[in-house]
Amino acid sequence: MSRIGKLPISLPKGVTVTVKDTQVTVKGPKGELFQEINPNITIAIEDGVLTVSRPDDEKENRSMHGLYRSLINNMIIGVSEGYIKKMELVGVGYRVSNNGQLLEFSLGYTHNIHLLLPPEIKVETKSERNQNPLLILESCDKQLIGQVCAKVRSFRKPEPYKGKGVKFVGEVIRRKAGKSAGAK
Numbered sequence: 001m002s003r004i005g006k007l008p009i010s011l012p013k014g015v016t017v018t019v020k021d022t023q024v025t026v027k028g029p030k031g032e033l034f035q036e037i038n039p040n041i042t043i044a045i046e047d048g049v050l051t052v053s054r055p056d057d058e059k060e061n062r063s064m065h066g067l068y069r070s071l072i073n074n075m076i077i078g079v080s081e082g083y084i085k086k087m088e089l090v091g092v093g094y095r096v097s098n099n100g101q102l103l104e105f106s107l108g109y110t111h112n113i114h115l116l117l118p119p120e121i122k123v124e125t126k127s128e129r130n131q132n133p134l135l136i137l138e139s140c141d142k143q144l145i146g147q148v149c150a151k152v153r154s155f156r157k158p159e160p161y162k163g164k165g166v167k168f169v170g171e172v173i174r175r176k177a178g179k180s181a182g183a184k
Contacts, residue, residue, distance in 0.1 A: 005065035009050040009073050012080045017050055017072075019043050024072060028079025031120070031140040035071055038064050043072070050076075078140035085149050088132040091156075091164035096135050098125050103135070107156040107166070115152065120144060134169070 011017060015028040024035045024043060037043070040061050044051050052069040054061040077083075089096055095106040103123065105113040117123055120141055126134040135152065139145040149168075158165035160176040167173060 003066075005052055005054070005069045007069065009052075009069070009076060011045075011048045011050060011076065015076055015080050017043075017045055017076070019045075024075075026072070026075040026079050028076070028140075030079050030082045033075045033079060033141060035068075035075060037068050041065065041068050043068075074142045078142055082138055082140050083142050083145050085137045085145055086169040087135045087137070087149065087152060087166055088169050089135070089156075089166055090132050090158070094133060094156075094164075094166075095127065096125050096133050097127075098123050103152075105152075105155055108164075113155050117148060118144060121148060135166075 012028075015026065018025045018027075022037050022039050024037055026033050026035075038061075040055055041064055042053050042055070044053070050072065052065060052072065054065040089105075089107070091108060093106065093108060097104050101117045101119065101121075101123065103115045103117060103125075105115070107113060117137075120139050121144065122138040124136040124138075126136070137145055137148060153166050156165045158167045158171075158173045160174055161178055163173045163175060
């Protein structure tokens with residue numbers, strides 16, 4: 001039995017889960033999310049507790065058991081609490097600004113980079129003196145916010161020599177020593 005899949009999920013107040021055929025819908029104060037599931041996986045809701053079960057121990061069913069339990073749990077956490085990702089831009093002259101859902105990055109290239117965010121993501125930028133510019137993303141969809149963060153990070157990945165680039169707040173970049181003077 002899957003260790004993750006057999007764990008029950010308790011539903012917080014204000015969150016409703018409906019299962020119709022192969023689609024699970026989760027509604028809460030932060031939004032509404034949908035997930036298609038495999039028809040072999042069954043979902044039961046009793047007394048505010050959701051359980052995910054599988055019909056047998058075939059390899060495909062075992063692999064999907066824990067997957068769908070995790071996806072549904074992430075959806076429930078997302079619509080009740082939400083997900084927040086904070087990123088900082090480390091480097092001289094690196095800036096970020098937003099105009100609604102349009103982000104504009106200045107990351108040391110000859111041109112600025114523009115990124116249009118999906119409407120499900122709330123964005124906030126902070127630029128304070130003597131501190132690195134911050135980009136704060138908030139959403140109820142964990143997959144979407146992770147994908148957007150990966151895209152933003154791909155514009156200028158943190159490099160190990162000076163530590164410059166776009167990184168998550170609190171992330172530790174493994175530093176390397178630069179060239180040492182060669183001995184003759």
